[in-house]
Amino acid sequence: MSKPILFNEPYLTGKEKDYMARVVDNGMFIGNGEYTKKVQSYMEETMGANRVLLTHSCTAALEMLPLIYDLGPGDEVIIPSYTFVSTASAFVRNGCKVVFCEVDISNLNMSIDDAMQRLTPNTRAIVPVHYGGISVDIDDMRARLDAAGREDVLILEDAAQGVYAYNQGRNLGTMGNMGTWSFHETKNLHCGLGGALIVNDEAYFDKAEDIWERGTNRGKMLRGLVDKYSWVELGSSFYPTEMQAAFLLAQLESHEANLSERKKIYLRYREHFGSNPLTADFVPRVPDVASLNYHSYFLIFDSPETSDLVRVGLKKQDIHAYIGYVPLHSSPYGQKMGYSAADLPLTEEYSLRVLRFPFHNNMTLNDVDRVCELTLKLLAER
Numbered sequence: 001m002s003k004p005i006l007f008n009e010p011y012l013t014g015k016e017k018d019y020m021a022r023v024v025d026n027g028m029f030i031g032n033g034e035y036t037k038k039v040q041s042y043m044e045e046t047m048g049a050n051r052v053l054l055t056h057s058c059t060a061a062l063e064m065l066p067l068i069y070d071l072g073p074g075d076e077v078i079i080p081s082y083t084f085v086s087t088a089s090a091f092v093r094n095g096c097k098v099v100f101c102e103v104d105i106s107n108l109n110m111s112i113d114d115a116m117q118r119l120t121p122n123t124r125a126i127v128p129v130h131y132g133g134i135s136v137d138i139d140d141m142r143a144r145l146d147a148a149g150r151e152d153v154l155i156l157e158d159a160a161q162g163v164y165a166y167n168q169g170r171n172l173g174t175m176g177n178m179g180t181w182s183f184h185e186t187k188n189l190h191c192g193l194g195g196a197l198i199v200n201d202e203a204y205f206d207k208a209e210d211i212w213e214r215g216t217n218r219g220k221m222l223r224g225l226v227d228k229y230s231w232v233e234l235g236s237s238f239y240p241t242e243m244q245a246a247f248l249l250a251q252l253e254s255h256e257a258n259l260s261e262r263k264k265i266y267l268r269y270r271e272h273f274g275s276n277p278l279t280a281d282f283v284p285r286v287p288d289v290a291s292l293n294y295h296s297y298f299l300i301f302d303s304p305e306t307s308d309l310v311r312v313g314l315k316k317q318d319i320h321a322y323i324g325y326v327p328l329h330s331s332p333y334g335q336k337m338g339y340s341a342a343d344l345p346l347t348e349e350y351s352l353r354v355l356r357f358p359f360h361n362n363m364t365l366n367d368v369d370r371v372c373e374l375t376l377k378l379l380a381e382r
Ligand SMILES: *Cc1c(COP(=O)(O)O)cnc(C)c1O
Pocket: 056, 057, 058, 059, 060, 083, 084, 086, 087, 129, 158, 160, 161, 181, 182, 183, 184, 193, 194, 195
């Protein structure tokens, strides 16, 4: 049998060890040091972000959001059910009421139509998730909120998968009031675990920085603005060590090479599946305003059974494809919140139709051919 094709293999540039050794030589290990600042500036410059605060995960960056905006009991936050658990738990843990909304069946992003119907006078924020690095139309969302007289509703982007993916030249995560990125090892660029808060709303930078520094104004002390630091906000320990920052800097500096390799893999998938009558109808829609970072390749099949059939058939040849997220509203915790599966029928159905194919920088184009040829064979024989 040929070698296994794994779903993901963490990316490596070869420079990581050297950069981490420099931290050891420097002798300064705590975060918010030289490498953290280098990473933040690099992201601000190359990703067009206003201000960036590096965090130890995207989960951590999401958890900062309700602290920054004082969101808690009595406040409603609209979140897609089809997302990773952290998008919702970050708000639930601060006492917010999470209101789940349906998927857009054309690409599994949140349905803006459905989100608008769930607005109430208590809605404080909407959290769009750019699934697979495909941009949600944030301009359309803002325009519709404005038209409904709801300029007050915050747009907080979960752009965990959207690093170096764009909407009309703007990096995902830089369009809403705030945004978050992930540098988890399954993402395009990583440092094991890592993330960032993108502070688009400059007025909140000082508060965000204090929350990030365990609720103290230590950052202001480091910049000479105060001579000793004290407890000023309810915060936590949100940043990573310098070791992770150095590792991440090595990765970020290779973002162009990373992306051009991924683009080749993506285009090869598209060559096989994009116009083949067996699969063309299953290709997700990428809006005209979106340009991709080639984070993933997935199909949305005509039924859960088709998705299963392909997944199991590939697995027999040691090719590892995965279904998408298990919907949050019908999860055990979602049920504890009072939801049942029938509340969001499209999310239930479409989450089982998705199949995400192997995608990582160690894949060869031959690997992609093997995955696609077998998939097409399985579909032709069904
Ligand atoms: C990966 C991911 C997260 C979590 O990121 P961590 O860095 O692992 O905390 C959150 N939301 C989405 C949409 C993700 O894909």
